[in-house]
Amino acid sequence: MTHIVTRLCLRDTACVEVCPVECMVLGQPQEEWPWLYIDPDTCIDCGACIPECPYEAIFPEEEVPFDFVAQPGLWIVNTKELLPEGQPFKGEIDGHEVDVLNAAQVSEETVLDLTEDIMPNYDFFSEGPGYDVA
Numbered sequence: 001m002t003h004i005v006t007r008l009c010l011r012d013t014a015c016v017e018v019c020p021v022e023c024m025v026l027g028q029p030q031e032e033w034p035w036l037y038i039d040p041d042t043c044i045d046c047g048a049c050i051p052e053c054p055y056e057a058i059f060p061e062e063e064v065p066f067d068f069v070a071q072p073g074l075w076i077v078n079t080k081e082l083l084p085e086g087q088p089f090k091g092e093i094d095g096h097e098v099d100v101l102n103a104a105q106v107s108e109e110t111v112l113d114l115t116e117d118i119m120p121n122y123d124f125f126s127e128g129p130g131y132d133v134a
Helices: 014-018 114-127
Strands: 003-005 024-026 036-038 058-060 068-070 075-077 087-093 096-105 110-112
Touching: 003 036, 003 114, 014 024, 036 114
Parallel strands: none
Antiparallel strands: 003 058, 024 036, 068 110, 075 096, 087 096
């Protein structure tokens, strides 16, 4: 088991700083890997990253919700293919500086299946671009 970062991630790196095993990686190139990813082979399941995430984007894998209720005003990110209405956003959200390539703000209460974000995490480490956790 590992922890999963979901499309609620706006690339804040507070979680990276507290990870004792350095298993969290910013996805690059950002247009293909728009948020942070957790190396499932390195993650020790300590959960230190969860309270550090200002967007509540990290879940233990078995607790990733398939019926997450996104309230109006919530920001999400994804690839242009999966979030075609998204736009680049640079500014402040909830007191944190954000600079993402493809974001959208939920305009009405929306149910999101965040379990769809599990496989991209594994894909990043199995077929993604080279990464360096050092």
